[in-house]
Amino acid sequence: MSFHKKIFITIFLIHILLGSLSVFLVNRIVKEAISIGLNPKMKSELETVYDSSMDEISTRKRLYDYICRDIFDNIRGVIHSEDPSIIKGAIMRNISSYTDLNAIEIGDRRIELIEKSGKDKQPRYSSAIQKESVDFRCVFVVPDIVSKNQESLLKIISVQEGISKIREDLNTFYLRVYVFLFGLSFLIIMALSFIHLRRFLSPVNELRSGIRRIKNNIFDQPIPVRSRDEMGELALELNRLSKELKLARERESYLDRISSYQEVARRIAHEIKNPLTPIRLTFQEIEARYSGDDDKYKSLLKRSKEIVEEEISALSRIIEQFREFAKMPVAVREPVRIEEFILEILKSNDYFKESVEIELHLHQPDVIIELDKLLIRKVVENLVQNSIEANAKRIRISSSASDERYQLRLEDDGAGIREDIRDVIFEPYFTTKEYGTGLGLSLTKKAILEHKGNIYLDREYRDGTAFIIEFPIYLGG
Numbered sequence: 001m002s003f004h005k006k007i008f009i010t011i012f013l014i015h016i017l018l019g020s021l022s023v024f025l026v027n028r029i030v031k032e033a034i035s036i037g038l039n040p041k042m043k044s045e046l047e048t049v050y051d052s053s054m055d056e057i058s059t060r061k062r063l064y065d066y067i068c069r070d071i072f073d074n075i076r077g078v079i080h081s082e083d084p085s086i087i088k089g090a091i092m093r094n095i096s097s098y099t100d101l102n103a104i105e106i107g108d109r110r111i112e113l114i115e116k117s118g119k120d121k122q123p124r125y126s127s128a129i130q131k132e133s134v135d136f137r138c139v140f141v142v143p144d145i146v147s148k149n150q151e152s153l154l155k156i157i158s159v160q161e162g163i164s165k166i167r168e169d170l171n172t173f174y175l176r177v178y179v180f181l182f183g184l185s186f187l188i189i190m191a192l193s194f195i196h197l198r199r200f201l202s203p204v205n206e207l208r209s210g211i212r213r214i215k216n217n218i219f220d221q222p223i224p225v226r227s228r229d230e231m232g233e234l235a236l237e238l239n240r241l242s243k244e245l246k247l248a249r250e251r252e253s254y255l256d257r258i259s260s261y262q263e264v265a266r267r268i269a270h271e272i273k274n275p276l277t278p279i280r281l282t283f284q285e286i287e288a289r290y291s292g293d294d295d296k297y298k299s300l301l302k303r304s305k306e307i308v309e310e311e312i313s314a315l316s317r318i319i320e321q322f323r324e325f326a327k328m329p330v331a332v333r334e335p336v337r338i339e340e341f342i343l344e345i346l347k348s349n350d351y352f353k354e355s356v357e358i359e360l361h362l363h364q365p366d367v368i369i370e371l372d373k374l375l376i377r378k379v380v381e382n383l384v385q386n387s388i389e390a391n392a393k394r395i396r397i398s399s400s401a402s403d404e405r406y407q408l409r410l411e412d413d414g415a416g417i418r419e420d421i422r423d424v425i426f427e428p429y430f431t432t433k434e435y436g437t438g439l440g441l442s443l444t445k446k447a448i449l450e451h452k453g454n455i456y457l458d459r460e461y462r463d464g465t466a467f468i469i470e471f472p473i474y475l476g477g
Contacts, residue, residue: 016186060142061125067098068127068138079134084111105137114141203231210238219246240403251449254426258446261428269322276312276319283308321439331372331450335474338369338406339399345380355388356412361398367406368474375447382440383410383467389433390414392464404473411458411466422457 072079075090088111091104095113102124103112128137203226210223219242223235283305290301339362346352346360387395392414400407417425424430426445431438448455448469458466 061127063099064125064127064138064140067101067140068129068136071098071101071104071138072129072131072134072136076132079106079136084109087111088113100140100143101138102141103139105135105139107135203227203235207231207235207238210235210242214238214242214245217249219243219249247454251452251454254445255449258428258442261442265322265428269319272315273319276315280309280312331375331447333370333372333451335368336371336373337365338367338371338408338471339365341371341373341376342380342397342408345377346384349381349384352384352388356384356392357394358384359394359396361396364399364401364406367399367401369406369451369471370474371451371471372447375450379444379447379469382444386440387412387414387465390416390465401473404475406471406473408469408471409458409466410469411461411464413464416462416464417457422459425457426455 071091074094075087078086078090081087087104087106091098091101091111091113095101102114103110105111123142125140125142126137127140128135130136206223210221213219213221222239222242225232225235225239287301287305290298292298342362343360346358352358384395387410390412392412395410395412398409400409421430421432426441427438428442429438430442445455448471451471453469453471455467455469458468
């Protein structure tokens, strides 16, 4: 499974867990709120009515049971009489004491004590006594106040049932709302997660693409740095590595080419040098052996000898440069304060002061570079000499340091270098001078590369020519 899929699944599971937990907690809170009641005042009133009604009913029941026992005791002597009027008469004598009494039942017999009236629709309460093998019951008419309390009780029951129904409806409603909100939050979370993952994985994909480019030796497409966090630092580090690899590959390729050119130069110098001495000696001998008196021929012979010797001298100088190029020593480096050394080079060349104005802007006096003094001296002298030959009136030498690299800049106000030849000026044998060998800048670049540095032309500079030389700063050890 790929890295971004693992991150996506992890975030998804975390959001699911948090969403489920939040829904569970909110649901519990709502259930507790509903179980308390819709309104605290309403609940208190309902409880008061309920308690009052239950107290009234309990009191009435105890009173009715007492009256029924008292009636049984009072009519015990006539309870088995077959004449209902005798029993009714015994009860009616004390009817005022028998609250709410309506009828009595002795076994299967029923004796009405109060005629039917509007109270027939009122609820009845029956108190039963079983004594002396007699099944005796008293029927009471419940008063209106008790009836109303019963109605209140029914209303209480109805309200409670309504609350239960509301609770169920609310549970269903909240469940639907929760499902909707959970689904909506899930979609929002997924969208935010997707956006977050794209923002997070975009640098990762760019880093991966950058690494692939480095692997395929493509060094001119740096990785975009979009933040200053770890990903940004990694991108910067990979860009630095890419730049170093590019320079290393260019250094290796250039040094390989220079090595091939050095071998060619060595062979050319050897092949050309060998016949030059016999040619010079032959002309000298021809001139010496001529004993004739033909002044015209003698003059021609002399001019020919001068031309041959002049060309042989020119070829000798070229051969010497080829030999110098072929036998260029390997850099033997030592720690040197670079700016002190540059000042020393300029002071030791009075010719420079006489030919051109040199401005110095060296601000890194403590920077130490590992270098070969002989090679770097030739580099500086060659660059200054090139500026003089380009008719420069002023040379400006400046320095800077950053990222463990020291940068030396030499710019002049001379004729400059044409745009169409800027890519080949460091190639061996390329020259625009009539009598040049095209080895100066190639030797300069070879020397810089052997110091693990680099030299390049500032293409943006338009007032002449500007070369930039970079060296790694010596940190000790």
